[in-house]
Amino acid sequence: MTARIPIVDYLVIDDGEPYLVAHEAVGSGALTFTRRNADPVSGEPGFVPRRLATTGTVRAFTVVHRDAPGVEVPYASVVVALDGGGVVRGRLVGTSRHPRNVATIERVRLTTFVAGVDDHGTEAIAFAFEPDAAGVAVAGGGDGDG
Amino acid sequence: MADAVWLVGVDMTPFGRFPDRDLLDLGSAAALGALSDAGLSIHDVDVLAAGNVFQAASGVGQRLLQQIGQTGIPVFNVVNACATGATALRTAIMAIRAGEAEVALAVGMEQMGKAGLLPTSLDPGWTPGTFTPAGRDGSVMDTGGVLGAAQMPAVFATAGLEYAFRHGGVHFAQFAKVAEKNHAHSTLNPLAQYRKRFTYDEIWAAPMIAFPNNALMCAPTGDGAAAVVVVSGERLASLSDEQRRRAVKISASVLTSDPWSDAGEALPDFNTLTRNAAVAAYEEAGVTPADLDLVELHDCFATAELLHYDNLMLCAPGEAGRFIDEGHPWRDGTLPVNVSGGLLSKGHPVAATGIAGIYEVATHLRGEAGDRQIPGATVGLAHVLGLGSSCGVHILERGAP
Numbered sequence A: 001m002t003a004r005i006p007i008v009d010y011l012v013i014d015d016g017e018p019y020l021v022a023h024e025a026v027g028s029g030a031l032t033f034t035r036r037n038a039d040p041v042s043g044e045p046g047f048v049p050r051r052l053a054t055t056g057t058v059r060a061f062t063v064v065h066r067d068a069p070g071v072e073v074p075y076a077s078v079v080v081a082l083d084g085g086g087v088v089r090g091r092l093v094g095t096s097r098h099p100r101n102v103a104t105i106e107r108v109r110l111t112t113f114v115a116g117v118d119d120h121g122t123e124a125i126a127f128a129f130e131p132d133a134a135g136v137a138v139a140g141g142g143d144g145d146g
Numbered sequence B: 001m002a003d004a005v006w007l008v009g010v011d012m013t014p015f016g017r018f019p020d021r022d023l024l025d026l027g028s029a030a031a032l033g034a035l036s037d038a039g040l041s042i043h044d045v046d047v048l049a050a051g052n053v054f055q056a057a058s059g060v061g062q063r064l065l066q067q068i069g070q071t072g073i074p075v076f077n078v079v080n081a082c083a084t085g086a087t088a089l090r091t092a093i094m095a096i097r098a099g100e101a102e103v104a105l106a107v108g109m110e111q112m113g114k115a116g117l118l119p120t121s122l123d124p125g126w127t128p129g130t131f132t133p134a135g136r137d138g139s140v141m142d143t144g145g146v147l148g149a150a151q152m153p154a155v156f157a158t159a160g161l162e163y164a165f166r167h168g169g170v171h172f173a174q175f176a177k178v179a180e181k182n183h184a185h186s187t188l189n190p191l192a193q194y195r196k197r198f199t200y201d202e203i204w205a206a207p208m209i210a211f212p213n214n215a216l217m218c219a220p221t222g223d224g225a226a227a228v229v230v231v232s233g234e235r236l237a238s239l240s241d242e243q244r245r246r247a248v249k250i251s252a253s254v255l256t257s258d259p260w261s262d263a264g265e266a267l268p269d270f271n272t273l274t275r276n277a278a279v280a281a282y283e284e285a286g287v288t289p290a291d292l293d294l295v296e297l298h299d300c301f302a303t304a305e306l307l308h309y310d311n312l313m314l315c316a317p318g319e320a321g322r323f324i325d326e327g328h329p330w331r332d333g334t335l336p337v338n339v340s341g342g343l344l345s346k347g348h349p350v351a352a353t354g355i356a357g358i359y360e361v362a363t364h365l366r367g368e369a370g371d372r373q374i375p376g377a378t379v380g381l382a383h384v385l386g387l388g389s390s391c392g393v394h395i396l397e398r399g400a401p
Helices: B022-036 B060-068 B086-098 B152-166 B172-186 B200-204 B233-237 B241-246 B270-285 B302-311 B319-324 B342-346 B350-365
Strands: A004-006 A019-025 A048-053 A055-064 A075-082 A087-090 A105-117 A121-132 B007-010 B047-051 B075-078 B103-111 B206-211 B223-232 B248-257 B295-296 B379-386 B390-398
Touching: A055 A087, A055 B152, A055 B200, A075 B152, A075 B172, A087 B241, B007 B022, B007 B086, B007 B233, B007 B350, B022 B060, B022 B103, B047 B060, B047 B086, B047 B350, B060 B075, B060 B103, B075 B086, B086 B103, B086 B223, B086 B248, B086 B379, B086 B390, B103 B350, B152 B206, B152 B302, B172 B200, B172 B302, B172 B319, B172 B342, B223 B233, B223 B350, B233 B241, B233 B342, B248 B270, B248 B350, B270 B302, B270 B390, B295 B350, B302 B319, B302 B342, B302 B379, B350 B379, B350 B390
Parallel strands: A004 A121, A087 A121, B047 B075, B047 B103, B295 B379
Antiparallel strands: A019 A048, A055 A075, A055 A105, A055 B206, A075 A087, A105 A121, B007 B223, B007 B248, B103 B223, B248 B390, B379 B390
């Protein structure tokens, strides 16, 4: 069986359905994906892990046509407000990348893909989002070239 | 309230690409130009604040003094991303307000050449031989582009479309109109990196970088420097009538960083720290947006300019699309924005940008802006935003005591 490792430590892939886990500040309830030394709101120490929902709502997007060498383009990138808390950025997959289409995608769900393989054959598993239901038209992407 | 600080000298080099000059040539030209403009010499300067990003670990301020006069004054080398120049000026102003200096020199200088996309990752696309979790997110490889868009044009594109999601009347067309305006404005600025006017259709057809930001909606990288000499009110009183006549009052100097935002790790919040800085600056200066005659704001991308119409309260909340549609920020509009051509066409040598905005506003307030002069300008605002994030807002007013 191919060895797998999550691309970041806040993606959990080892016990069934993949999901994201955030650091929840004990004081304010702020959710962060990067490790922090104190609550960004209160300044007090203390965090607990919190499992996040795998569905959410698109808050914003872009469609990238030029990126760093080695990054395959074009791709759509979305900022997603997960149901119940946590805001995360990821690729939007499983649908047309044209802005007219992406702008209609409101509800999304988490999915995963293989982002790379190291010299030992271990796969790095990344997360992305795919449409979860029929889209709802929103402003912002109705014109222009994608 | 602290005593006022006064701008008495300012200068900038042309922005562009100058492979035959180095960083210190550029910084020296701007610094000596500002001192000459002030009618002062390096021997009058009590403190230097030197801004630079890409050679920041090399003691740029001391190296600059080796070129223009090693007088032994204290040097503060500052770096704050795209807000570096404004931070240098803020440092100089604080030194005067603290009573540590009567005359301060602030310089922003950068040599970038054609840098292309500025990555937010130090090693984009890198994949190690053995996956090993590292860093504060336990990543095993570079995540730029893998976990969504991380390059500057895309980050600011996303921020622009977030605004469009929240407010009506903003589509690709409104961002294109921002670029159309700033490229047109730059044709009157002899110091701009590019001085070519583009039609709306040409802007529409430009190669896409990160929707909606296309190639004509992204600021070019380049080389350049800008410098400003500021003095205390007491020192100003000792200067000649002509120096006092041309003095510009710095009515507000504000620097902010980004407060906590629940989405900040996914998309930096460029809005809150800018709005916080603007509110503080208007209060400090005792003016309102309606008092402004011109604004130089941080249009690193066309999407950014539109956001900042709202953040700086140049329009009603949510009305940035209408603001550009109705032509208000054009040089003949009700509130000219980026009459220099903005970063989109004047250029964006990162550390020089903040002081170049001060140069533009001060030059109009002095009535010395030539063909691009905004007639009768008496109050202006200069804004910059550095990803990370830092925001600098300065409000300047014409008139000596």
